[in-house]
Amino acid sequence: MEDFGKTEAILANMVGSAVGQVPGLGAFVIKNGQKVFSFCGGNAYLDSKNPSNNRPFTDNSLFRIASVSKQYTVYAIMQLVEQNKLKLDDEAGQYLGFELIHPKFPGDKITIRMLADHTSGLRDGIIYCIPPEYSLKEFFQPDGRFYEDGGHFSSANEPVGQYFCYCNLNYGLLGTVIEAVTNQRFDKYMAEHVLKPLGIDGGYLPANLPPKEFSRLGTLYQKQDEQGNWNDNMPWRGVMDCYTNQQPPHDTVTMQNPYALKDDSAQYTIENYRIGSNATFFAPQGGLRMSLKGLENTLLMLMGKGKLNNKVFLSEKSFNEITNRQWWYHNNNGDTGDGTLLSYGLGLYQIDGESSSRVCRDKCIDLVGHTGQAFGLYAGLFFVPGTRNGFGYIINGIGMSEEDNRSAGRFSGNFVWEETIMNALCAGLYYK
CATH class of the missing domain: 3.40.710 (Beta-lactamase)
Incomplete structure (x- = not known):
């Protein structure tokens, strides 16, 4: 021993x-x-x-x-891949209900894989968890409540799909994808x-x-x-x-x-949260107890x-x-x-x-x-x-x-x- x-x-x-x-x-x-x-x-x-x-x-x-929590969010994503309900190289926006486009790389799609491996070109900004009444769109559209003057996007020398930058917001989006595919609230699906x-x-x-x-x-x-x-x-x-x-x-x-x-x-x-609109408040990136x-x-x-x-x-x-x-x-x-x-x-x-x-x-x-x-x-x-x-x-x-x-x-x-x-x-x- x-x-x-x-x-x-x-x-x-x-x-x-x-x-x-x-x-x-x-x-x-x-x-x-x-x-x-x-x-x-x-x-x-x-x-x-x-x-x-x-x-x-x-x-x-x-x-x-x-952030040990991140792997559990990915486990759920991979289960859905195994069930042919999504693919890692699918464009994330098709599940989020809006076009997710990087303003400096508009021709490059942001995929589920890129969210999971932190090459999406997205950034945390000042905050990356927002109240349940808001949609994720508020992070990414210029008139959005949490746009932060584009602070949730990388600079022009950090291309989508190529440059790694650890980003918690990526996993808030993955949690929302899980909801959109399963039509279940993130916390309940994970449980x-x-x-x-x-x-x-x-x-x-x-x-x-x-x-x-x-x-x-x-x-x-x-x-x-x-x-x-x-x-x-x-x-x-x-x-x-x-x-x-x-x-x-x-x-x-x-x-x-x-x-x-x-x-x-x-x-x-x-109580009135709309499933598939914004799972960031569950903290899929780090909120598991x-x-x-x-x-x-x-x-x-x-x-x-x-x-x-x-x-x-x-x-x-x-x-x-x-x-x-x-x-x-x-x-x-x-x-x-x-x-x-x-x-x-x-x-x-x-x-x-x-x-x-x-x-x-x-x-x-x-x-x-x-x-x-x-x-x-x-x-x-x-x-x-x-x-x-x-x-x-x-x-x-x-x-x-x-x-x-x-x-x-x-x-x-x-x-x-x-x-x-x-x-x-x-x-x-x-x-x-």
């Missing part, structure tokens, strides 16, 4: 309230298809006024999993066809979680006050899903734009090339589309995010163990998976291609700004929290 004592000590040392520590985290390692290590420490919910109300971080705690088959508790709307699941919903924290000032010495402040015990009214939602100039905390009803246990099941499915518990969730052909490189960096054809994104599949990306995107300092380990980062959360799910080895983790808060020099990784383009936990988990994979 592997000795994970060093890994456990590193993770335990990450938890606390001192500079660089985190309020809570959980992680696991799977080797040869079996879980060989797990750790949970700290708290999923903190009550500074009455610490007796604190809830520990467990493998059942639900968190807004940020029935993706989450349930993978044995994942949770969902996209805290307001609609079953009471027992809502009681397990964790909060995301930062040491940043409401004016945006970071302070090493302040207590953890909840910035996402800090509901205490009061669940929001059924079928209500707030917007989820972590980097907007001003976050929209207003509550909207979706799920647990470490859900990540484990997902990892086992990926290691099974689309199968989980001998049941086919996705075909092997779909698995290959998702995990293989659709785009890769060469001749300055993309924004690599400080060297962390050098190739991308569909909702998952590839890590070359010898590149600037590597997450293991001392060994060359190639990986496929995805990270998540928003509202203080850091998370990741990765496997070693061609093996049944991999890991997952969730961190529910950070105490420093990503722009703070102390947040920079020591040996890669990743942030220090990601480097520390993923390096420890990768090393754990290869303990003798």
Whole structure:
């Protein structure tokens, strides 16, 4: 049996309230298809006024999993491809109810594949999630409420279908395509066809979680006050899903734009939402609430090339589309995010163990998976291609700004929290 004592000590040392520590985290390692290590420490919910109300971080705690969510949206897209209800190279606009045309590249169609691999020529702008009363057209037409002077389109030297730029709005459009094809609300379709088959508790709307699941919903924290000032010495402040015990009214939602100039905390009803008009408020790019246990099941499915518990969730052909490189960096054809994104599949990306995107300092380990980062959360799910080895983790808060020099990784383009936990988990994979 592997000795994970060093890994456990590193993770335990990450938890606390001192500079660089985190309020809570959980992680696991799977080797040869079996879980060989797990750790949970700290708290999923903190009550500074009455610490007796604190809830520990467990493998059942639900968190807004940020961009790890993207793969689940793609799973739904691939299911529809397998059912011949759409094709990856279909023009996205045919499902959205309006022509989706890049003003600088009007002759180049924007396809579903391009949305999924971030070569669409679309950009987030200031915001990429809008209230349910608006149509997606408001992003892309000059008289639109959220046009932002064309801020949702790339510049003329970043052509459609060729230039990679990570864009959350792409996945809001994919969620809307799913609705248009299935005539089901995004959250409901995902619950029935993706989450349930993978044995994942949770969902996209805290307001609609079953009471027992809502009681397990964790909060995301930062040491940043409401004016945006970071302070090493302040207590953890909840910035996402800090509901205490009061669940929001059924079928209500707030917007989820972590980097907007001003976050929209207003509550909207979706009672009269028109399916297929705008799924961005569900946050298909990052709004899934799920647990470490859900990540484990997902990892086992990926290691099974689309199968989980001998049941086919996705075909092997779909698995290959998702995990293989659709785009890769060469001749300055993309924004690599400080060297962390050098190739991308569909909702998952590839890590070359010898590149600037590597997450293991001392060994060359190639990986496929995805990270998540928003509202203080850091998370990741990765496997070693061609093996049944991999890991997952969730961190529910950070105490420093990503722009703070102390947040920079020591040996890669990743942030220090990601480097520390993923390096420890990768090393754990290869303990003798």
